[in-house]
Amino acid sequence: QVQLVQSGAEVKKPGASVKVSCKTSGYSFATYGIDWVRQAPGQGLEWMSWISVYNGNTAFAQKFQGRVTMTTETSTSTVYMELRSLRSDDTAVYYCAIIDGDNPIDYWGQGTPVTVSS
């Protein structure tokens, strides 16, 4: 069965970077792209970005362009999302997900809480 397992909670200072991992299993790694979605405390869901594991193509919400880098590691079937220049309003739970809008393929990681505080 498809599983996405994310790295643990992080606490960072403003201006720092955070790198969240999303280890996948249960399917051929290059089959699906990975979306990143975040949710600030008490707020709604916010789509951040997507990477094609197959060819490395990416897409970003404008507010994250230039501040987010996604990478893939085929040997461990892991996708990483790095967010730089952290601010307090980046405090959120970050989710990785496989979202195929046209087919019944939808899997989510458990979420990684990131707290940005001085």
Added chain:
Amino acid sequence: DIQMTQSPSSLSASVGDRVTITCRASQGIRNDLGWYQQKPGKAPKRLVYAASSLQSGVPSRFSGSGSGTEFTLTISSLQPEDFATYYCLQHNTNPHTFGQGTKLEIK
């Protein structure tokens, strides 16, 4: 970017009620829309994909409809486990965008 306007933002209803949640897209998105349910502390769970196709394992009291710019999620007879927050997500154009959410509360 395509804006998804979801309404209402909150809704109070009773077990057994029929409820409808609406998402309007700022431009046409064909049927490239999904509906999600989220409970506190949990990852979202998709109920409907491609506007009207029910995700496997989702009870048939949930249904989705619409295309173009207007979409609805209907719960035909609310059950206690349905009290949660619901979101729409368009995947027609990058960046993908969520609606603001509808919090469904017990009356």
